[in-house]
Amino acid sequence: MLAISAVWAGHAFAQTKPAPTTPAPAAPVDAVFEAAKAAASAMGVEDFASIQQDLIWTGDLNSLPSGEMGKRSYEAIRAFQKRIKAKETGIFTPPQRITLAQHAAKFTARYGFTTITEHGITLGYPAKLTTARMEGKNGPHFATPKNDVTLDILAIPAEKESFEALFARLKTERPGRKVTYSLLRPDFLVVAGSNDGKSFYLRFVKTDTDSRGFALGWDPALSPGFDRVSIAMASSMKLADDGKPAATEAPPIAKPADKPAQAPEPSKPAGPPVPLPSGASTAAKTGLGTLVSSNGDILTYAGLVAGCETVTLQGGATAKVIGGDLGNDVALVRATPPPGPAPLAWRQPPLTQGEAVALLSGPTPTATTVTALIGGNDDSRRISLGSGAPGALIDKDGALAGLAAANGEATALKGLFVTAFLRASGVTPPERGGDPSKATVTLSCTPKS
Template sequence: MNGGNNMRGVTTAVLAGLLLCAAPVAVSAPAAAASDASQDLAALYNQNTDLAFRTGLQHRLTWTGDYAGPFDGRIGPQTLRAVRDFQARNGLAADGIMDDAFLKLVISKSDAARDAVGFTQVTDEATGVRLGLPGALVAPMGETEVGSLWRSDDGGIEIETVRFSKEGYTLDGVFGVLSQTGPGKTVSQAEQANGGFTIRGHEDGREFLIRFSGRGADLRGFSVAWNADHADAIAPYAEVAAQSVEPFAGEPRSGDVGPMARLFESGRAEGVAFGEGERAPATKEATPSLASPAPGFDSSGTGFVVSKDGWLLTNAHVAKACKTVLVGELGPASKVVVDENQDLALLKVDAKVGKPLPIVAGKPRLGEDILALGFPLRSILADSLNVTRGNVSSLMGLMNDANYLQISAPVQPGNSGGPLVDLAGRVVGVVTAKLNAVAVADLTGDIPQSINFAIRPDAAARFLHAHHVAFETADASLALESVPDATAKVQDSIYPVLCLGSN
């Protein structure tokens, strides 16, 4: 096949250009492909070009926005369609033939797209993940509780690396959580393959892409989310990053044992609370300074409205020792009150908030159906409210602590401080912790299932009374409703909470 031999001969000449770094090199079109319209172009290219050439082509067409698929070097219908789409958009004959004009133009266009975002490869020390970043558009914001964060100046782009290794998660379990749809969230693709998964979708006005891989209990990946203002630049970048990320390129810093590596510290739930950091004084009142907040966030959680004058309730381990506490889109809390002994905190917000959630008097009933609402795994779920269902499995916490409930509703990092509500929308607890299944298994040889904890409503009410917060007591006669209806009653009063810069 003379045309095929000609293509193989020019592959070496154009390879450097197609592999992202060199200037265009003039080539000749394969004669057989150009003259014989019935020739199977896919077979021609696969049989007579190098794998590196084909992989580079897919890489290039991803930067131009024409290809969204694996960099597997296989020229099939998807790659040929991308070639034809590129040709049609750029005034070339849409015949799938990779001639001199096509090669020069695809190199030029892809170089321009790559250079516009300042694409550069980095290895994240917090997770060991190696990925490309759009360095011209985002800046490092520091480490999170599970990885690292990069963000654009306007907040329209967020990129995060994530690693779970000590929490006992499985790849299937994380996939199940992240692939769920919900209010304001749609999933356009959720695919598991080759020891990992990819999820694409739209959430709260932003597109997102999540890519994860796993080696046993070591799960690593990244997410990128962007709004419409950045779509032209970031959508191609996200596809390139997803196909080229190396989750296990390096090892995290030695001594990094994860945010939930300890089981118990004092016989209560402190050692298994989400987002633990350095201890703050037992009780404090502070007005956060916005002069020089530290980049990134040291912990995240959830808070909910408890009074008409802007007080929200959350966990102490979410808000303690923070230079600034951000409450969703409401901005920084103007006042923070923390009581570590009860693991409760109050946040004052000087903005319009949702209706206060009523708190039941006393305690819920054993076995009662409950919902845990919050913002779990924020590093990869963005700001989507998550709802899980379970029941009250014990009216006591660890070591028979009467300030806590044991619940079966699944909770994750970021749920801390969120409300536990019954099916009438009444607050029956404050989510605070989950038992570390890995640590318990090490101690007992058995893996515990669905053992999580919440602060009892009577303990929360005492805390609110002590700080003179005018909260509402729930009406005990309210009828129970469906899960969607109960969620709808409370969802506008629940906010993500970020702790910026530990003191």
Template sequence: MRSMLAATLVFAAATGANAQMTTSPVAGAKPKTVQTVPIQPPAMQTPAATADAMAKAGRLALQSDLAWVGQYNGAITGDVSDRMVNAIKEYQKAKGGKPTGVLNPQERAALAETARKKQDGVGWKIVTEPTSGARLGIPSKLVPQQASDANGSKWTSPTGTVQILLSRRKEANPTAAKLAELEKEPSGRKVDYTVVKPDFFVLSGLQGLKKFYVRGTFKGDEVRTMTILYDQATENTVEPVVIAMSSAFNPFPAGPQAGPPPRKTVEYGTGIVVSEDGAILADRLVTDGCLAITVAGHGSADRLAEDKERGLALLRIYGARGLKPLSLAGGAARTNVDVVGIADPQSQGGAAGVSVVRAGLVPVTSGDSTLSPPPAVGFSGGSAIDGDGKFAGIALLKPAMVAGPTASAPTSQAVMVPAETVRDFLKANGVTANGTSADAKAAVVRVICVRK
């Protein structure tokens, strides 16, 4: 098996004016007062720091796409390396082009489309393992069968040619070196690649007639290990997925923390296209304090208004064609919703796939509902769809503010702002939500905020 390094991926506009109160009626409903704050577009969107951050984000996506087409097998970090340049050259040669090590726009677009098709072909999505809360990327079309117990979960193909295991156990005084040695013990396992770091380990090689890849780590006495087994005949299909899974694996997702979380230099969220002329609904926090806001695939966006109390922001892109605005009419979820969004690149190996996760609803006094479990980072701003396939609201991730021990922190960090509140906000800001599409996946876009 080619060497694969475990990787940790490292990765909106302006100041508010005076608040104003605006009232807008909704047909068949009592008018509500909506708090809005007009926003002026940023005067300066291309400082050197912004350019550097966006360039790194572009390299991250490039490495991911090269990995998905089988040309790159290193750490997906967004950093420039000889490995990445050589992978570009090999890709160019495979396509009959000149191996310059730099992709022209046509080559880059073709690579991205090929990678996207490969992700779609294996059913790539980010899931939360039900017993541990660990997050990992799963090729759901390759391993459609899932079973869970107190010790973890297992995903398998119908014939057993591909198997993915997430295991959890208690271990006294664990160390990465000790855990790596324990993983070498199963009979028939021949290790040909080993990485041992203070906080994690990676092994790969042959286990009988199958190839295997193991990545494990620990926190306190809790050990969590991801194991991938696959027949050698499936190597061309599975190996790029293994690289993506290594980068996406998050065994101990961050929980509630004391005080406000640090703002990211580059932050990713989801937006919902709500009108044909480029109006996009997004999370206020994701798009706050940005030097530049970009909507992936469409370019720069202006932030025109926000509702601080409900956490909503209004963006607009200009000159975009082929938008498929979502119909916002009629949804009324009761017990659960499907949240449609785009997980952070760190959660999906640099990719930008649209995912759907199920969450239960618990009403709270504000009129919003908490979402349990909360969706992954990047989903904030995604659409919540009810059991009839209609828009029920917008899903927002809320950083927990904890004064005492984390054990006393709230268990939910996500809310759904209901559809009625969303429609009020849009009308208060002169947006005619004229969407007619019921395809929530086609209506969501990735929103990228770049800060200092």
């Protein structure tokens, strides 16, 4: 019996032994794509995401910014390079990156793309078009005068409709409504299609208490140019308060049985856009600013303008303080009418270690170098320089590349954070950069006591 089993086992093994196979040929390596991928990785996630965001605005990329190079982003860069008649490498040169930002800025300016916070979400929207506003049951409704673009910003309580039920309702088709794309994930959903002759794009995020998002509708006659707005809105959307429900800004509607409302108390002054820190001096301060747009936008320091609603420019003109970030010591003021000199161009690629730069601390830029890509105490927001002085940091082409420390320390806030602050404040890059030696402005501020 043992012998028979052994023979059978050997027979079975012989029958199931795989025949020798020829190894499949390795897939060819796309050296150009791999080089572009390596360049994007070296750039960093945030910097490459800003490139992807601009490619959305130029209509070359139809996906959300990830900060990573994929085939879509690679082909989008090559498409833009082809359009400007550059070599299609998939890697932007510094001048090409500036050109991309300028092209993107034309579209953001056309639509007046502005950041808004409503019902617990912050997102950009086409404010220049959707000028009419009404208050709806679940959030504000915006529209163009012709009603060819509509926008609803919504917060739907979970007890009224669950996130999953909302998705099921939104993706349901009916006569006149066709869904061309739908996606449900544990924390967000997307539905797109057409409804009664209008294109639509819906995106919601899930919180513990509600579903928050937007519904954008537009006349297909506005496509393909307007289509990029929906992707730009989706990429800009984020929770404004860590998932906690936000109080609506709309006043309550009185019911017939309600008592007459009492006259509101006089509103108190809003105060300066950048509050004066507790215990800070109220003495007059003078410092530097740099022209960064043709609309009279001036980049300066939050510590300089804290406690002021306006500042005085050299020559006696005034400028309004728009806002600032004391943590990064960066602020924006706006002069109307704009000062005469042309503003600086904005550099997009990050600086590299050892790169020659200059400090714009007066009419004559002071040369220095980037000694490290991180500031003291491992501050990832800053770079280290060979020398320090207050003022804008500019590259060899005279483009804005950062903001040097106000106290003269040999560090500078990275250009990524500076331009992100400017964009969030509604500033767009200039069409063409001016002479750096003429872009410096002296500002004076007397804080309110």
